[in-house]
Amino acid sequence: MGKDSKPKEAKGKGKQAGGGSDETASKGKGKAGKSADGLGTCTYVKVNFNLDISARHVLCEKQGKINEAYKKLQDGWLNNGDKVPPAEFAKIAAEYSECPSGKKGGDLGWFPRGKMAGPFQEVAFNTPVGATSAPFKSTHGYHIILCEGRKN
Known part of the structure; x- marks a missing residue:
């Protein structure tokens, strides 16, 4: 009986710790929270000019207007x-943006990677905090983004 109880305890502990041995759990912990690009799996961008408002942009249908x-x-x-x-930036968004968010100074809220269309996401996540992007085109029109913060 004493011999049987030790292996059962080891198996029980393994299941409680994640279903594998300590070696397997260690390997899993090393990979947790990382994506293939080495960034966290839940990265958000704040495109904004007020810390309490998450994301802003200017959107215009015509290139000349942007x-x-x-x-x-x-x-x-x-x-x-x-x-x-x-x-x-908020004043410019309110004056020029043709997006409904323009009435709120371009406010888009916080968003994770994968939520926005390709070019918009790429520019938003590659614009340094506090910087303004150059005009660029997406499937929705022409944009300018002000990136103000990031969070994981």
Whole structure:
């Protein structure tokens, strides 16, 4: 009986710890939370100018209109090497954006990788925090993004 109880205890502990031996659990822990690109599996981007509002952008159907909005950002800040103040980006979004979010200064909320269409996601996740993207095209039209924060 004593011999039978020890292996049963070991199996029980293995199941409670994740269904495998300590060696298997260690290997699993090393991989947990990592994706193939080495980033966390739940990465979010905040495209915004207020810390309490998650994501913002300017969306225009015509390239000429988005270029006009971007020129205002360039003339006011970007040509001087400055970052666009969040409140000013919000004004540009409210004035130029044709997205319903334009009425709220371009607010899109927090979003994870995989939620937005290809080009939008790529630009959003590759724009440094505090920086403004150059105009780019997606399936919805032409955009400018202000990235203000990231969280996992």
